[in-house]
Amino acid sequence: xxxxxxxxxxxxxxxxxxxxxxxxxxxxxxxxxxxxxxxxxxxxxxxxxxxxxxxxxxxxxxxxxxxxxxxxxxxxxxxxxxxxxxxxxxxxxxxxxxxxxxxxxxxxxxxxxxxxxxxxxxxxxxxxxxxxxxxxxxxxxxxxxxxxxxxxxxxxxxxxxxxxxxxxxxxxxxxxxxxxxxxxxxxxxxxxxxxxxxxxxxxxxxxxxxxxxxxxxxxxxxxxxxxxxxxxxxxxxxxxxxxxxxxxxxxxxxxxxxxxxxxxxxxxxxxxxxxxxxxxxxxxxxxxxxxxxxxxxxxxxxxxxxxxxxxxxxxxxxxxxxxxxxxxxxxxxxxxxxxxxxxxxxxxxxxxxxxxxxxxxxxxxxxxxxxxxxxxxxxxxxxxxxxxxxxxxxxxxxxxxxxxxxxxxxxxxxxxxxxxxxxxxxxxxxxxxxxxxxxxxxxxxxxxxxxxxxxxxxxxxxxxxxxxxxxxxxxxxxxxxxxxxxxxxxxxxxxxxxxxxxxxxxxxxxxxxxxxxxxxxxxxxxxxxxxxxxxxxxxxxxxxxxxxxxxxxxxxxxxxxxxxxxxxxxxxxxxxxxxxxxxxxxxxxxxxxxxxxxxxxxxxxxxxxxxxxxxxxxxxxxxxxxxxxxxxxxxxxxxxxxxxxxxxxxxxxxxxxxxxxxxxxxxxxxxxxxxxxxxxxxxxxxxxxxxxxxxxxxxxxxxxxxxxxxxxxxxxxxxxxxxxxxxxxxxxxxxxxxxxxxxxxxxxxxxxxxxxxxxxxxxxxxxxxxxxxxxxxxxxxxxxxxxxxxxxxxxxxxxxxxxxxxxxxxxxxxxxxxxxxxxxxxxxxxxxxxxxxxxxxxxxxxxxxxxxxxxxxxxxxxxxxxxxxxxxxxxxxxxxxxxxxxxxxxxxxxxxxxxxxxxxxxxxxxxxxxxxxxxxxxxx
Numbered sequence: 038x039x040x041x042x043x044x045x046x047x048x049x050x051x052x053x054x055x056x057x058x059x060x061x062x063x064x065x066x067x068x069x070x071x072x073x074x075x076x077x078x079x080x081x082x083x084x085x086x087x088x089x090x091x092x093x094x095x096x097x098x099x100x101x102x103x104x105x106x107x108x109x110x111x112x113x114x115x116x117x118x119x120x121x122x123x124x125x126x127x128x129x130x131x132x133x134x135x136x137x138x139x140x141x142x143x144x145x146x147x148x149x150x151x152x153x154x155x156x157x158x159x160x161x162x163x164x165x166x167x168x169x170x171x172x173x174x175x176x177x178x179x180x181x182x183x184x185x186x187x188x189x190x191x192x193x194x195x196x197x198x199x200x201x202x203x204x205x206x207x208x209x210x211x212x213x214x215x216x217x218x219x220x221x222x223x224x225x226x227x228x229x230x231x232x233x234x235x236x237x238x239x240x241x242x243x244x245x246x247x248x249x250x251x252x253x254x255x256x257x258x259x260x261x262x263x264x265x266x267x268x269x270x271x272x273x274x275x276x277x278x279x280x281x282x283x284x285x286x287x288x289x290x291x292x293x294x295x296x297x298x299x300x301x302x303x304x305x306x307x308x309x310x311x312x313x314x315x316x317x318x319x320x321x322x323x324x325x326x327x328x329x330x331x332x333x334x335x336x337x338x339x340x341x342x343x344x345x346x347x348x349x350x351x352x353x354x355x356x357x358x359x360x361x362x363x364x365x366x367x368x369x370x371x372x373x374x375x376x377x378x379x380x381x382x383x384x385x386x387x388x389x390x391x392x393x394x395x396x397x398x399x400x401x402x403x404x405x406x407x408x409x410x411x412x413x414x415x416x417x418x419x420x421x422x423x424x425x426x427x428x429x430x431x432x433x434x435x436x437x438x439x440x441x442x443x444x445x446x447x448x449x450x451x452x453x454x455x456x457x458x459x460x461x462x463x464x465x466x467x468x469x470x471x472x473x474x475x476x477x478x479x480x481x482x483x484x485x486x487x488x489x490x491x492x493x494x495x496x497x498x499x500x501x502x503x504x505x506x507x508x509x510x511x512x513x514x515x516x517x518x519x520x521x522x523x524x525x526x527x528x529x530x531x532x533x534x535x536x537x538x539x540x541x542x543x544x545x546x547x548x549x550x551x552x553x554x555x556x557x558x559x560x561x562x563x564x565x566x567x568x569x570x571x572x573x574x575x576x577x578x579x580x581x582x583x584x585x586x587x588x589x590x591x592x593x594x595x596x597x598x599x600x601x602x603x604x605x606x607x608x609x610x611x612x613x614x615x616x617x618x619x620x621x622x623x624x625x626x627x628x629x630x631x632x633x634x635x636x637x638x639x640x641x642x643x644x645x646x647x648x649x650x651x652x653x654x655x656x657x658x659x660x661x662x663x664x665x666x667x668x669x670x671x672x673x674x675x676x677x678x679x680x681x682x683x684x685x686x687x688x689x690x691x692x693x694x695x696x697x698x699x700x701x702x703x704x705x706x707x708x709x710x711x712x713x714x715x716x717x718x719x720x721x722x723x724x725x726x727x728x729x730x731x732x733x734x735x736x737x738x739x740x741x742x743x744x745x746x747x748x749x750x751x752x753x754x755x756x757x758x759x760x761x762x763x764x765x766x767x768x769x770x771x772x773x774x775x776x777x778x779x780x781x782x783x784x785x786x787x788x789x790x791x792x793x794x795x796x797x798x799x800x801x802x803x804x805x806x807x808x809x810x811x812x813x814x815x816x817x818x819x820x821x822x823x824x825x826x827x828x829x830x831x832x833x834x835x836x837x838x839x840x841x842x843x844x845x846x847x848x849x850x851x852x853x854x855x856x857x858x859x860x861x862x863x864x865x866x867x868x869x870x871x872x873x874x875x876x877x878x879x880x881x882x883x884x885x886x887x888x889x890x891x892x893x894x895x896x897x898x899x900x901x902x903x904x905x906x907x908x909x910x911x912x913x914x915x916x917x918x919x920x921x922x923x924x925x926x927x928x929x930x931x932x933x934x935x936x937x938x939x940x941x942x943x944x945x946x947x948x949x950x951x952x953x954x955x956x957x958x959x960x961x
Contacts, residue, residue, distance in 0.1 A: 061472035066373035093314020100688025110720040115139040116727035133732040138182035184250040205329035299681025382626035390470035398474035428504035434613040452562030455523025507584025707747035738770035771810035795840035861905040880927035892938035
């Protein structure tokens, strides 16, 4: 009997520890339609009130919490980019670090917002957001990073109603209901959180603030839960000045106009509701939470010293949270049902199991040992015996895609010949993709990929748990998931064995990429698989073997559609993400979307406004009018300083989207000489820069090269070591001029920005690298002319002449000769553009090697170019002018020489087969 009781207690503890997966939309719909019995009462959740988890769901889906946590102007994100000692004159290598757990808030609120909030309000609010959403790897998460974190405190006290009472108290405090929760600290070392009923006879909460924790050296010490204390004191402070007045300025909106302003995002209500959505794991846990809210609310109304006004607020809040079960059930709005109906129609046509970034399971903390072992050794809640399953989660998500069938909307290993028993059993159990991965699912998957017998598989821990990063290591894990003698296992081990005999370089990287692609093709029974792009490099880090690290973008094709994923494989973490393509949805789904938009168009309730905003975002993406897709829309929002509106318009996740925001600021605001440290936009831009993998050259070029337009960037963005004056040509992006034209909001800004660019040493040192690529020609000679007029191009070329010609006249004319080739070869060529380029060109100032270099440019039919120049002869010079005739004949002679040079190299170069134009490395 005694032993059975012990086992029962162990099982209860195990159940209590199964947390860390958000509730899905189906669960929220169930909650919306179900009665909750509290005492003798049968209650329904008021769908318009703060207990409706649909609020948190929609904000999570829209990436709002993500945007506010990582990019808010109140948060000073912790990152750095330093130039590595391995850099050479021609190749710059940078070390990039990002530590979200060390983020902090600015001490003073920025000047632009002082009329809205006091100087300390946002600083204190966002300090709590950092505590409650510590995050790792640019992924929104409540997972604890420290042994004094708020989430760890809740998890340690997760048995019974303790943690639910604490969350319920914070929620009610945010709603303006005073809950007499106290921190008892009269005895040092015995500090506690206490909450009793109005009669002081029932103890709701009595939790110690000193928790035992295992240190890295194995010793056990008590750690004071500082973050929990600060979070609690913040919510208590909402009832006293100066915060009492500030909270009233960010009330929940009841119309779309107020919603778009986003002031409510700076409220404690938004913060705690978003956290509760992340924390609540099951419907059963939600029932406990609801019970705690109802009990505390009822108890609050019993305090005899409460004023009539306070009692009325308690009654109003009670009605805002609950509705009597059965009375109004048939008349309730089915908000979750509406969203679920729309989601089902959109998901129906998906070819991957994840239809938005928020559906992709992110890493969590899992136990190193079996739960029973941890419980028996009392190590269950020690962080030292938990690990973050970064690589494991990448493999879980990858295999979920490889096993997914769009026809059945289920995962199956039936097509995977030789799959191990563990792999088959896992996907038999988890055959239906869900919106989030439960802790149990993470643990089960980690059992599949932990303690594998292959000695080539590297783990971080001696217990052979926590996989090391690296593409070769991932391939070895995949090979071990297939039984002895399986074809795929033999191939992987054989080819990696051959690779290890190769020197580190391009060939080895190419070979491992091809192996990975072939493995994916073999495993993907329901899709065609391609690698869209990759950036891999072999290197070894401290404590790890040589392996391939970087990122790979993989495309999956089925049913005439294509969707892509990106794998970031790095030594310290790995990440699986969706490439944010905007796939077309079915006519049925589009009709449903438009019908719902009309239903929620005229709204007066907060939840309806949230739904309306969510629907509007989806319609904008459908019409290609979201700020991520449409530069005009983004520029307009930024020009009006509608920063919260951008945060509400979808997750700022892709590098191109981030670059567009940074580039707008550099180009349109970079001329300001004296930036105040409190500038809201500058802080956001600084945070966005820090969220990009700055050690990746392609991402670095997109996000940092446009700093050439930002005159004082070295004084404002202090966390990067980036010297534009000494950049090698490999750091120059051929999209620089395209960005300059696209992001200049007015013609006047373009002129000033372009002039500033020409003054930069990059243009003096290597003008052909800036102006020679076809993308640069297209930006200045086509896009600029279409946006304004041909006179704008004339002015731009005059500026080029003014700044470049005194030092490098030949290089400038080489560029213009190339431009003339491009202009004539356009299918619908613009004679005015040809005329402007021709008039600036001086054929006498062409470098001796220019003809041969231009002849090697792929994609230009020089015979056609010559025919256009001969056809438009009458427009290019006036008969009777000997000087003009001489110039024309010299230009014609140049192109005839180019054609002769092309003919001599014809076996090597086909001038008419490719439209790809590269950098101008030999033009100068």
